[in-house]
Amino acid sequence: MKTLPGFRDFYPEDCARREFITGTWREVARRYGFVEYDGPVLEPFELFAKKSGGEIAGQLFEFTDKGGRHVSLRPEMTPTLARMVAARSRDYRKPLKWFSVASFFRYEKQQRGRLREFLQLNCDLLGDERPAADAELAALAIDLLRAFGLTREDFVVRLSDRRAWLAFLERKGHGADRAQDFLAIIDKMEREPAETVEAKLREFGCGLSEVRDFIANPADASPEISRVTRNLCQRGLGGFFEIDLTIVRGLAYYTGMVFEIFDRGRTLRALAGGGRYDRLVHHLSDGAADLPALGFGMGDVVLGELIAATPRARVLMETSVRTAGNIDVFVAVADETRRSEALALVQSLRDAGLRVDYPMGPVKLGKQFQSAELAGARHAVLVGTEWPGVKVKELATRTEREMSADAVVADLSSTAAVK
Amino acid sequence: MKTLPGFRDFYPEDCARREFITGTWREVARRYGFVEYDGPVLEPFELFAKKSGGEIAGQLFEFTDKGGRHVSLRPEMTPTLARMVAARSRDYRKPLKWFSVASFFRYEKQQRGRLREFLQLNCDLLGDERPAADAELAALAIDLLRAFGLTREDFVVRLSDRRAWLAFLERKGHGADRAQDFLAIIDKMEREPAETVEAKLREFGCGLSEVRDFIANPADASPEISRVTRNLCQRGLGGFFEIDLTIVRGLAYYTGMVFEIFDRGRTLRALAGGGRYDRLVHHLSDGAADLPALGFGMGDVVLGELIAATPRARVLMETSVRTAGNIDVFVAVADETRRSEALALVQSLRDAGLRVDYPMGPVKLGKQFQSAELAGARHAVLVGTEWPGVKVKELATRTEREMSADAVVADLSSTAAVK
Numbered sequence: 085m086k087t088l089p090g091f092r093d094f095y096p097e098d099c100a101r102r103e104f105i106t107g108t109w110r111e112v113a114r115r116y117g118f119v120e121y122d123g124p125v126l127e128p129f130e131l132f133a134k135k136s137g138g139e140i141a142g143q144l145f146e147f148t149d150k151g152g153r154h155v156s157l158r159p160e161m162t163p164t165l166a167r168m169v170a171a172r173s174r175d176y177r178k179p180l181k182w183f184s185v186a187s188f189f190r191y192e193k194q195q196r197g198r199l200r201e202f203l204q205l206n207c208d209l210l211g212d213e214r215p216a217a218d219a220e221l222a223a224l225a226i227d228l229l230r231a232f233g234l235t236r237e238d239f240v241v242r243l244s245d246r247r248a249w250l251a252f253l254e255r256k257g258h259g260a261d262r263a264q265d266f267l268a269i270i271d272k273m274e275r276e277p278a279e280t281v282e283a284k285l286r287e288f289g290c291g292l293s294e295v296r297d298f299i300a301n302p303a304d305a306s307p308e309i310s311r312v313t314r315n316l317c318q319r320g321l322g323g324f325f326e327i328d329l330t331i332v333r334g335l336a337y338y339t340g341m342v343f344e345i346f347d348r349g350r351t352l353r354a355l356a357g358g359g360r361y362d363r364l365v366h367h368l369s370d371g372a373a374d375l376p377a378l379g380f381g382m383g384d385v386v387l388g389e390l391i392a393a394t395p396r397a398r399v400l401m402e403t404s405v406r407t408a409g410n411i412d413v414f415v416a417v418a419d420e421t422r423r424s425e426a427l428a429l430v431q432s433l434r435d436a437g438l439r440v441d442y443p444m445g446p447v448k449l450g451k452q453f454q455s456a457e458l459a460g461a462r463h464a465v466l467v468g469t470e471w472p473g474v475k476v477k478e479l480a481t482r483t484e485r486e487m488s489a490d491a492v493v494a495d496l497s498s499t500a501a502v503k
Numbered sequence: 504m505k506t507l508p509g510f511r512d513f514y515p516e517d518c519a520r521r522e523f524i525t526g527t528w529r530e531v532a533r534r535y536g537f538v539e540y541d542g543p544v545l546e547p548f549e550l551f552a553k554k555s556g557g558e559i560a561g562q563l564f565e566f567t568d569k570g571g572r573h574v575s576l577r578p579e580m581t582p583t584l585a586r587m588v589a590a591r592s593r594d595y596r597k598p599l600k601w602f603s604v605a606s607f608f609r610y611e612k613q614q615r616g617r618l619r620e621f622l623q624l625n626c627d628l629l630g631d632e633r634p635a636a637d638a639e640l641a642a643l644a645i646d647l648l649r650a651f652g653l654t655r656e657d658f659v660v661r662l663s664d665r666r667a668w669l670a671f672l673e674r675k676g677h678g679a680d681r682a683q684d685f686l687a688i689i690d691k692m693e694r695e696p697a698e699t700v701e702a703k704l705r706e707f708g709c710g711l712s713e714v715r716d717f718i719a720n721p722a723d724a725s726p727e728i729s730r731v732t733r734n735l736c737q738r739g740l741g742g743f744f745e746i747d748l749t750i751v752r753g754l755a756y757y758t759g760m761v762f763e764i765f766d767r768g769r770t771l772r773a774l775a776g777g778g779r780y781d782r783l784v785h786h787l788s789d790g791a792a793d794l795p796a797l798g799f800g801m802g803d804v805v806l807g808e809l810i811a812a813t814p815r816a817r818v819l820m821e822t823s824v825r826t827a828g829n830i831d832v833f834v835a836v837a838d839e840t841r842r843s844e845a846l847a848l849v850q851s852l853r854d855a856g857l858r859v860d861y862p863m864g865p866v867k868l869g870k871q872f873q874s875a876e877l878a879g880a881r882h883a884v885l886v887g888t889e890w891p892g893v894k895v896k897e898l899a900t901r902t903e904r905e906m907s908a909d910a911v912v913a914d915l916s917s918t919a920a921v922k
Contacts, residue, residue, distance in 0.1 A: 085550055085586055088574060091543035093587050096601065099539045115853045117860035117878065119828040120518045124510035124620055125544060125606055126564070126576070131504055145545070147566030150610045155507060157545070167504055168512050177877065179863070182515065187544060191569045201543055216863040227853065318843040319850040409538040424737040431738040434534045434646065441536035444598070444635040458596065459536065 090192070090200025100408035102203070104401050105232075105384050105391075106185050109205045112231045113183040116224045118207060121182050123164035125189075129154040131163045134368065143190040145200075157189035161206040162361075162379065163368060169210055169377075170369030178211030178375075197353040197386045207358075208379030210365070215308045218341045218360060219315035221378055225345060225356055226316075226324045228382060233397040238390065239355060242328035243313065243343045246359075248305035249332065252298055256289050267332040270295070274330060302327040309341060333357060337364045341378065347390050355390060356382035410460030413496055415442040416452040418468030426467040429474075429489055433465075436497040463496055509611070509619025519827035521622065523820050524651075524803050524810075525604050528624045531650045532602040535643045537626060540601050542583035544608075548573040550582045553787065562609040564619075576608035580625040581780075581798065582787060588629055588796075589788030597630030597794075616772040616805045626777075627798030629784070634727045637760045637779060638734035640797055644764060644775055645735075645743045647801060652816040657809065658774060661747035662732065662762045665778075667724035668751065671717055675708050686751040689714070693749060721746040728760060752776060756783045760797065766809050774809060775801035829879030832915055834861040835871040837887030845886040848893075848908055852884075855916040882915055 087093055094102055110120065129146050145157040158164065161184055169180065184206050192198050205228070209221050222241060229239050249270065250263055258266070269284045273295070282292045304310065305327060316325060325343075333342040342359030346352070358380025366374040391397040413433055417426045426442060433440045441459055443452055456464045457479060466475040472489045476496070487495065506512055513521055529539065548565050564576040577583060580603055588599065603625050611617050624647070628640050641660060648658050668689065669682055677685070688703045692714070701711045723729065724746060735744060744762075752761045761778030765771070777799020785793040810816040832852055836845045845861060852859045860878055862871055875883045876898060885894040891908045895915070906914065 085547060087543050088545060088547060088572060091545060093543070094541040095587065095591065096538040096540050099541055103539070115856065115858050117830050117858060119515040120522070121515050122513040122518055122521075124506050124512070126507060126510060126608070126620065128504060128507060145568060149564060153507060168514065172514065189545070201545065212863055214864055220863060223850070315846065318846045320847060321850070411536050427734065427737045428739060431642070431740070437534065439534050439536060444631055444639060445633055
């Protein structure tokens, strides 16, 4: 029996790869002062239907539970976050800097970079409407990728601002109510024939060349986005982004800065995407709370592909994977009559926090040393006829020392602490 | 809109509590040389139906997906583990020592210690049929709880062996085919009226007093369990267990040692339970693989209740929760004209791995120090008119030093490394 299509088993080496990614995510998010939260894997169906309309609803793993409730596996984090924040926003100092690392579920057509169960990091900053907050979040997205050994040669943040298009539309005499239809044209313009785009734009009283001109000269696209880019440059993060007004993001709820991150080679899907959604908490909480907010999501699948395709990053990951299951100490039983003493020593070493293994029955000494090497042990401790004296062997250097069993724990826990 | 009944939101402080539990689980499992694996949250329905028969099937969150597949959220880990091991058992050295920390889903009646989505640690040891392996696993279960600050005063492992009952049955002239029915009587005997139990036992040609005598004198219940307890004593873990033959575990697939762990006060449900299931991999893989195996599960809900009710353990947890979101350094902007330099310094400190926060806009200096204290910062760095000189304040001692901005990163990352 196999896994369902689009679902993954994580064997220990896969799990170590996953841990490399999620551990790095957590570490960098915490450097930015973000704290972790989470919600349920299963939620009421309406929670997701309300935000996305039909967009995501067609991809939901939804069903009726044994109590007759219409429920769904979560396809994204934002509705859960908005519910949580709305319920208790007064309990936390602003701004909230919250992140989560969680599994999501979408019934999508199987294709490269898409799975039906995937991991995603979500970082959201709530309670600050200033461009400085947009810059802080964009900088976090950049540093998250840098932490994997990826550089400005490997990826680029494509920054945009919906307000630039709103201003463009206003100059054409259109109100914000037409924005969604117009942005849908921009969103698809790179994928549709020029005539189709031209025809659609005509409804808005403008031509394709005019739109292309606007996109080609984005320097002063919006005053807010200029402050974001200036801020990023002050941090030394110039070179990691481009202004690209073709990025508008599909979802209706974005209100300001939006961005997507791509590999420089443009062979993969987006690595991350997000933006500012100042009205969403208000909308999803039926007005119970109102917080300006922005956030992004970063999935594990495309990121894993980019890491695998980038030698520097791949080496970092594989080194981490190779050593993930390593133990500190292998206790070799050289004399079976001392097995009881060996067990007590194993216990003491583990109590000191060391990772320890040993043979659970009689095994030739040569084979025990082989096991020690395979387990990546730094030290082997030989328990034999010299008891209460033992031999401590450092496996990398093959150096050997003799000491009393009492001294071993202190000796080895001090060396392990500096590893 | 609320969570579904039996499901939880994890606000940052709840998430820190969860991380305290799962982080401790992972650390102790690794001390024992166990490596982490995982499987999908959603699996084919038959995977779970096959193992448990009707037992768990009534509690499944099951449905038909958009592709017409009968699927279920996982209610337990063992079937997934058995599938994974059966598919690739030749790729790994024996014994396999595997653990996972994952979410499970059961549509159960709401009651104390029971949720519909819960976390569980699963530890399994596959490929070793000796009692030494049983002891290794039982020792791990004990050390997992000790790591939370729980002692032999707080919990007890109730050890049993199904083979003891098989031998008892054999003496009564019954074969192993009657074992399941007989063990069901033992399983319920503490909860049913004596007459009911007596009547059921009569079918097996024995009386309640005879069964009670057998339970009361378990010392030589089975030669294997005696070797397990001797082994545990050699590790210094005597006093953490009792032989209790009333423990038989509900599931049909156990073949040898079984155990459950309870709080000493017996006010809570079981903290953990497991045992040896030597035939299950063979059965679930339709004979594709055959490995002796044993394992246990430990949930987060009951454990959390015991920790909360045990002062020593509760203090450990709450200390960890209180400091979980602490930052290392707060960069205070004392002079807004130096904001650009402050941002660059923030970036350098974060690049060095430090957790750093700062105000995203103009704030009075007194208020900035208040933010630094609330964020649990060890140091505040003042960026002001003295630039490129800065003041570094250690918040606990209120001591202040002046140094050049260039020197701050090296200075603070060295102090952070020893924390």
